Amino acid sequence: MLIPLIKELQEALQHSASHIQIQESLHLLFNESTFGCQKEYPVAVVHEKTRLTETSSLAFFTQNDLIDTEGFTPGAYDDTQIEQIVAHAPEYIQRVNFIVAKNKTIPQPTFFNKFKHDYWKKIQSVDGLEALIDVTVFHKEATDCEVEASLRAIIRKRKEVHQLKKLTFVWIAETEGQSPSIETVLQHYFQEDHTVIKNAEKNYYIGWSSPLQSINMRYFVCPPE
Numbered sequence: 001m002l003i004p005l006i007k008e009l010q011e012a013l014q015h016s017a018s019h020i021q022i023q024e025s026l027h028l029l030f031n032e033s034t035f036g037c038q039k040e041y042p043v044a045v046v047h048e049k050t051r052l053t054e055t056s057s058l059a060f061f062t063q064n065d066l067i068d069t070e071g072f073t074p075g076a077y078d079d080t081q082i083e084q085i086v087a088h089a090p091e092y093i094q095r096v097n098f099i100v101a102k103n104k105t106i107p108q109p110t111f112f113n114k115f116k117h118d119y120w121k122k123i124q125s126v127d128g129l130e131a132l133i134d135v136t137v138f139h140k141e142a143t144d145c146e147v148e149a150s151l152r153a154i155i156r157k158r159k160e161v162h163q164l165k166k167l168t169f170v171w172i173a174e175t176e177g178q179s180p181s182i183e184t185v186l187q188h189y190f191q192e193d194h195t196v197i198k199n200a201e202k203n204y205y206i207g208w209s210s211p212l213q214s215i216n217m218r219y220f221v222c223p224p225e
Contacts, residue, residue, distance in 0.1 A: 005100060005131055005168065006195070006208055008033055013172075013197045013204045022135055022174050022204070026098060035130060038106045041099035042082050043161045044120040046092035047113045048072050057089040073121060076110045094120070094161065098133040100168075122161045131168035132158065132212070140177045145222035147173070147185045155189075155215055169212035173205040188221050 012029035013022075020028075023039065030037035049071035052058040061067045064084060066074060077085075085093045101107065107128040111121035134154050138147060151171060158164050171190075173182050182205045186194040190207035197204040209215045 003168070003208070003210065005035065005170070006206060008035070009170070009172070009206060010195060010197055013206075014199060016199065022137070022172065023097070026133070026135075030100075034103065036101035036104040036106050038099050038101075040086075040095040040097065041106075041132075042077070042093055042095050042109055042123075043099075043164060044094035044122045045073060045077070045085065045111055046089075047118050047121045050117075051119055052089075052092065054089075057092060060084075060088040061092075075112055075121065075124075076108070094157070096132040096158070096164075097135050099129060100131040100133065101128055102130050103128075120161075123163050126163045126166055129167055131170055131208075132164060133170040133172065134158070135172045135174070137174045138179060138182065140175050140179055142175070142179060142181055144181045144184050147179075147181045148188075148221045151185055151189060152217065155212070155217065158212060159215075159217075165213040166211050168208060168210040169215065170206065170208045173207075175203055175205070176201050178203055179205070185221055188219075189215055 008029060012025060016025035016028070026037070027039065046052065049058065049061070049067050052061060061073065064081070066081070082093070099106070105128070110124045112124045113121045136150055136154070154171065155169070158169065175182060183196065186205055186207045190209060193209065194205065194207040197206070
């Protein structure tokens with residue numbers, strides 16, 4: 001079923017200039033959409049000082065008051081703090097390519113740890129959010145196994161942030177020309193909930209699951225040996 005968000009994505013990618021990067025095409029789409037959207041939205045941040053194994057990263061968190069007296073990171077950050085973490089310690093923050101909100105107001109994320117010594121503080125609530133979008137660009141010779149490995153790594157990482165399981169998950173794969181391998185993987189993981197958009201020399205493959213939780217990871221296109 002083509003949900004409203006997918007209809008908008010399909011329309012935008014059909015009419016976008018093929019020389020424009022897909023991230024920019026989506027940015028232009030959401031400028032005109034009733035949905036709100038934020039690129040590189042944070043969904044998890046390192047939880048405690050003992051996890052900061054690089055001296056430079058520990059120094060960054062300490063000098064910027066991102067470690068309290070008990071050795072834990074904050075539960076909330078402003079945009080500047082997020083940008084600083086991305087710039088100085090990107091391995092200690094997780095972000096999705098795009099987060100989609102139900103309206104133009106993008107909720108500011110807050111983070112919490114379920115257990116005392118969790119590696120990550122994860123997003124506490126997805127209230128007001130609609131979907132997450134991840135984008136992958138493949139070369140047209142990519143094999144079934146390469147495509148599947150890339151998609152499974154994304155799904156697995158997103159499912160580890162438990163609140164994200166409630167949202168619609170959208171995966172967009174871009175390639176020059178047709179890719180039977182991407183179509184095979186889309187069919188396997190998204191069944192009828194996928195579509196292909198042809199735009200000049202580029203093809204865009206969209207698969208979606210409402211919600212992310214529904215994606216079955218038990219079966220493989222390329223079973224591990």
